[in-house]
Amino acid sequence: MKKFNAIVYDKLFLQAEEAKEQGMVKLAAGLLNTLGSFPEDENVIYNIENLQEDVYKQLWNVAASVIKYHDLNSVDAEKVHNTLEVFASKIIAEVEQSLGVDNSQIGPLESNVPGESK
16 A cells, blocks of 8 residues: 655644644544554555555445444445445545546556656
8 A cells, every 4th residue: 555755644644733633533533543654755656456456445444344333244245345346436536526636647656658758
């Protein structure tokens, strides 16, 4: 999983601290839990497939919480899988929109296609 770069890491950390001071405990906890212990400044290849896989894996944590909440004895993993794949795509699109990201362009960490230079 790709980590935040140092610039956005520091900004989000400060926003988490500010949220904590303002009593926005849920926001602060969510940010601090997401940030991890340190940023990453290495430009590693991170393509749309990596993004979708990371979101899908995190959604399994959400599904696990729902399963635990309902104390289920049986789960159709394939049904959950299909639902999570659909939600992963929807969540990515919605978050990109909320961030003001043009999702019609490839991300800056995508590998170059033959003949392309950055």
